[in-house]
Amino acid sequence: MDHLAVGVAGERAALSHYLSLGFEEVARNWRCSFGELDLVVLREDLLVFCEVKTRRGHGLSYGFDAVTPSKMTKLRRLAELFLLESNLRPSAVRFDVASVEMRERPVVTLFADAF
Amino acid sequence: MYGKVTAVVVIGVRGHLVTVESSIGRGLPALCLTGLPGASVQDARERVRPAVESSGLEWPLRRVVVNLSPVTIRKEGPGLDLPIAMSVLAATSQFPTDELPGYAFAAELSLKGELMPTPGILAVAMAAKRRGLKGVVAPEANAAEASLVEGLEVVAAPSLSAVVAFFRGRWKPGPIERSSPCEGALLNAVDLAEVRGQAQARRALEVAAAGGHNLLMVGPPGSGKTMLARRLPTILPELTRDEALEVTQLHSVAGLLDGGGLLLARPFRSPHHSVSMAGLLGGGTGLARPGEVSLAHRGVLFMDEFNEFRRDAIEGLRQPLEEGRVVVIRAMGAVEFPSSFMLVAAANPCPCGHRGDPGRVCTCPENRIESYRHKLSGPLLDRIDIRLSVPRMTPAELMSDQGAAEDSATVRARVERVRAVQRRRYRELGFTCNAQVPGPLVRGCARLSSEAEVLLEAAAETLHLSGRGFDRVLRVSRTIADLEGDDRVTATHLSEALAYRADLENREPVHVG
Numbered sequence: 001m002d003h004l005a006v007g008v009a010g011e012r013a014a015l016s017h018y019l020s021l022g023f024e025e026v027a028r029n030w031r032c033s034f035g036e037l038d039l040v041v042l043r044e045d046l047l048v049f050c051e052v053k054t055r056r057g058h059g060l061s062y063g064f065d066a067v068t069p070s071k072m073t074k075l076r077r078l079a080e081l082f083l084l085e086s087n088l089r090p091s092a093v094r095f096d097v098a099s100v101e102m103r104e105r106p107v108v109t110l111f112a113d114a115f
Numbered sequence: 116m117y118g119k120v121t122a123v124v125v126i127g128v129r130g131h132l133v134t135v136e137s138s139i140g141r142g143l144p145a146l147c148l149t150g151l152p153g154a155s156v157q158d159a160r161e162r163v164r165p166a167v168e169s170s171g172l173e174w175p176l177r178r179v180v181v182n183l184s185p186v187t188i189r190k191e192g193p194g195l196d197l198p199i200a201m202s203v204l205a206a207t208s209q210f211p212t213d214e215l216p217g218y219a220f221a222a223e224l225s226l227k228g229e230l231m232p233t234p235g236i237l238a239v240a241m242a243a244k245r246r247g248l249k250g251v252v253a254p255e256a257n258a259a260e261a262s263l264v265e266g267l268e269v270v271a272a273p274s275l276s277a278v279v280a281f282f283r284g285r286w287k288p289g290p291i292e293r294s295s296p297c298e299g300a301l302l303n304a305v306d307l308a309e310v311r312g313q314a315q316a317r318r319a320l321e322v323a324a325a326g327g328h329n330l331l332m333v334g335p336p337g338s339g340k341t342m343l344a345r346r347l348p349t350i351l352p353e354l355t356r357d358e359a360l361e362v363t364q365l366h367s368v369a370g371l372l373d374g375g376g377l378l379l380a381r382p383f384r385s386p387h388h389s390v391s392m393a394g395l396l397g398g399g400t401g402l403a404r405p406g407e408v409s410l411a412h413r414g415v416l417f418m419d420e421f422n423e424f425r426r427d428a429i430e431g432l433r434q435p436l437e438e439g440r441v442v443v444i445r446a447m448g449a450v451e452f453p454s455s456f457m458l459v460a461a462a463n464p465c466p467c468g469h470r471g472d473p474g475r476v477c478t479c480p481e482n483r484i485e486s487y488r489h490k491l492s493g494p495l496l497d498r499i500d501i502r503l504s505v506p507r508m509t510p511a512e513l514m515s516d517q518g519a520a521e522d523s524a525t526v527r528a529r530v531e532r533v534r535a536v537q538r539r540r541y542r543e544l545g546f547t548c549n550a551q552v553p554g555p556l557v558r559g560c561a562r563l564s565s566e567a568e569v570l571l572e573a574a575a576e577t578l579h580l581s582g583r584g585f586d587r588v589l590r591v592s593r594t595i596a597d598l599e600g601d602d603r604v605t606a607t608h609l610s611e612a613l614a615y616r617a618d619l620e621n622r623e624p625v626h627v628g
Contacts, residue, residue, distance in 0.1 A: 064143050064144060067143060097143060109176070111141075111142070111143055111144070111176075112141055113141035113142060114141075114142055114143045115142060115143060
């Protein structure tokens with residue numbers, strides 16, 4: 001598995017985690033000139049933007065370590081752009097970080113309302 | 116997900132209770148410290164998590180907010196590591212918290228989760244006792260000082276895991292080895308009996324100790340000034356328990372207590388003349404540390420090469436000498452340290468040190484001697500009652516066997532008797548010794564005999580005694596009379612006191628003895 005495939009597998013694992021929590025998929029890998037949102041999911045009128053960080057094997061680091069303050073700022077701006085473009089008008093918006101460890105089966109740790 | 120633990124922050128020498136709250140909530144895993152933590156407490160953020168994890172406990176993978184209350188005081192010092200760790204562990208319910216409110220916590224943590232020796236534990240224990248807590252949790256290395264506070268349970272633990280096991284009811288601290296209260300004399304490595312000759316200086320030392328007078332010794336290098344000063348604490352009265360606690364507390368805050376318990380010997384501090392203002396009077400960045408004047412509290416501050424000290428450092432001695440305390444002003448407020456000490460200053464008679472020495476020739480130019488002496492004069496000298504010339508001993512004097520000199524214990528017994536007389540005399544005035552009596556009162560207290568009155572009048576005339584010089588002579592003669600057991604100051608007492616005023620303004624040093 002090359003690193004792109006690992007990323008895609010991680011995002012799939014994160015999505016199925018959200019689906020099991022009763023969310024529905026709004027967008028996956030939404031792109032604009034600023035960058036990319038990994039996952040956007042919706043439950044009732046709560047819209048969640050999720051940054052997925054995937055790590056191979058039993059690493060010592062957690063994926064969330066890669067989410068730096070500058071990355072957080074960037075994700076907020078991307079979310080604004082996404083809301084401008086879409087016709088969704090959710091009453092609440094949340095940013096999550098999903099840390100996915102690829103073992104025999106992917107293990108998803110969800111940091112809800114991360115920032 | 117909430118936990119609350121009591122910690123103690125030491126400001127000056129006083130402990131202040133601080134509540135350490137933890138809340139565990141949503142967000143990326145992080146430890147956020149609020150409530151005016153100083154730089155040394157911010158440090159704890161990186162230390163606490165590894166300490167918890169290597170103790171076999173769990174650090175929550177959540178956003179942890181730790182608040183230090185009250186937020187009005189800046190928290191400094193490493194003692195907050197343990198309370199922060201315990202409050203996070205309490206918030207995550209990793210041990211039963213029913214017993215938690217009765218204890219105060221203070222200890223620095225290592226990355227392995229050990230409790231490291233922490234300064235100021237005695238002040239912590241005293242604060243816990245004052246606020247009616249049941250016990251204190253402290254590092255094993257500080258057990259002896261914590262146990263000095265009566266009626267307080269001391270949980271002296273080696274590690275964080277032991278502290279948690281204690282609250283889980285699976286570990287009990289071992290009995291604390293109290294350092295045996297030894298005789299004060301045994302703690303002093305030196306004795307007055309070791310001083311050869313110098314009968315005049317020995318006597319002056321005894322008078323100084325008896326009346327609590329500050330002392331200036333002027334003499335050539337090698338005449339024994341340092342040796343004499345070093346032995347002054349050994350002839351001072353033994354510390355009372357309360358005094359010993361004050362001394363121990365100051366040394367504990369300075370981190371100078373080597374695991375021992377109560378300090379019983381009077382301190383002797385001899386700072387080098389290059390000492391900074393902060394080093395001498397207290398201060399430093401962040402946590403204000405007691406300076407040399409406070410480490411010498413209830414003991415002796417010896418300043419060798421007195422006129423080599425910085426002018427502002429010498430001027431800074433005025434507050435501690437007058438008030439027995441020193442106030443260090445910081446941006447965050449004033450910190451006060453007790454500093455009641457006997458000052459012993461020593462100086463050479465001139466820059467080369469040989470002026471007035473019969474066996475040597477002084478090579479200093481007149482103008483240099485002038486400026487050298489000029490540094491000695493000034494308002495501080497007014498606080499020094501006894502000024503003594505210490506001549507160099509001749510080889511013959513050093514070799515001669517004059518029989519065993521009196522040892523410190525014998526002299527101390529006399530000093531203690533005289534101190535008791537003074538305490539009784541000044542009971543209503545609130546002084547403890549002759550040196551504390553201010554000028555206007557000393558004339559009433561001295562009780563001169565009629566011949567002494569006549570002599571004093573003559574001396575004031577011929578020696579050009581200033582008003583303050585006059586009071587100094589009276590104070591010292593009162594002490595001499597007390598030493599002799601006389602109610603009245605006689606002409607003999609007065610003439611001895613007049614001899615203890617080596618005149619530094621004078622070109623020719625006055626020779627004594």
